[in-house]
Amino acid sequence: MKEKKRQNKNHNNNYEIKSLTPTEIVNELNKYIVGQDAAKKAVAIALRNRWRRQQVKENLREEILPNNIILIGPTGVGKTEIARRLAKLANAPFLKVEASKYTEVGYVGRDVESMIREITDIAVNMVKSEKMEEVREKAQQLADEKILDILVEPIRRQVREPFPVPSEQTLQPEKSEDQPKKSARDFYREKLIKGELDDTIIEFESQADTSGPVMQILGPFGPDDLGVNLQEMLGNILPKKTKKRKMTIKEARAYFREEEAKKLIDMDAIIKEAIFRVENTGIIFIDEIDKIAGPPSKVGPDVSREGVQRDLLPIVEGSTVNTKYGPVKSDHILFIASGAFHVSKPSDLIPELQGRFPIRVELHSLTEQDFVKILTLPENALIKQYSALLRSEGVEIEFDDDAIIEIAKTAAEVNEQVENIGARRLHTILTTLLEDILYGVPDQIKEKKIRITKEMVNDKLSSIVKNRDLSKYIL
């Protein structure tokens, strides 16, 4: 036991922050986000500094605070996308929140501390599913043995334990002359692993899940806000009901695998590691920070804005928040705030908060040339997405180069004339452009190859673009 504890501790301390270099990080981001080089650079440095900090001697390490970032830029230019991709790269617990949904402590609404509780939940789930994956094979073996207990044991112990009984027609071991030495158990195990029994139905007793109804009774409070794991507590107090279950062996193998995996993992170690990851690698993305900036409103009491900013201070600065998994320190969590700052400026934030976000990066409005790239280059580019969708119907769709330029041009035009919603405009334009095809395939449109030409783009879109009122609604 002692040995085990020590190992866990070591493991935690050695937990590797993924160590991509800044250039590598930018290269990875480039796969998904076009342009916005300054922002990419800033986040790459912040992420690498995490790793650098881990290499520093312990007493100094505690002193090195993350460089929180404010991303400033109009809507739809990649602010959220950059933060999201960054978290994926780092395999870090990531939470995105809207600053405007928080209210000052003492008022009805969400208090800012809940973001630490939420990211801890996310981290626990993240580590848990990693660990479940690690024990998957072992759990499957144990699960299969359990199924074999249900399938085979009763044949031997019929008198002593009449329940459960396998359905007899399907489960009589075939008397095979070639394998005289094999026990029934081995015989079935082989079949089970090969998947030959997948469709067979078995019946067994299992503990009924009590968590569902309990959660409902708690209603509006929710377990999160209470800070303790009520669900678990009540689950242990309430009598365990058993429930008869019937499922196919295929389902049962997954069901028992889950059950066995839960027993194999060490929840305490998982929680410890999750908290470590939140504290050292967590990234919280606070969207719409500009909505809580600005001079206090002149009419009525200004419940949230400044109050929320004041509440944010200690969290961003570093404080300890009680979560249902225990105290979590926010000192080294990286905060990335973002906002359009159309009306207010970063300088409208209260000075203390400005100081906590020393890095400001501006993201630029996207141009026609950017749109061409966004349509085609990223790994999740829209054109690739639609091609994949249509390929599922056996249809190959191809866009002429000048058709793509035309789409980009239209997007830029509409953004200029109606409202600049950045790259999101490409979504609305493409769905309008492809509507007939997406509807017509496969019933009316039988072609297996569809080519989108510049003329088609013009036909479909130009009348809408020219009519401002129409484009307001459609594009």
Ligand SMILES: Nc1ncnc2c1ncn2[C@@H]1O[C@H](COP(=O)(O)OP(=O)(O)OP(=O)(O)O)[C@@H](O)[C@H]1O
């Ligand atoms: N520079 C870019 N390169 C590639 N795709 C982009 C870029 N900018 C935006 N997109 C795409 O546009 C969509 C919206 O982007 P995102 O969510 O990052 O906007 P945002 O800047 O956070 O806007 P908001 O201020 O409204 O939250 C996403 O689907 C994203 O993939």
Ligand SMILES: [Mg+2]
């Ligand atoms: Mg956003």
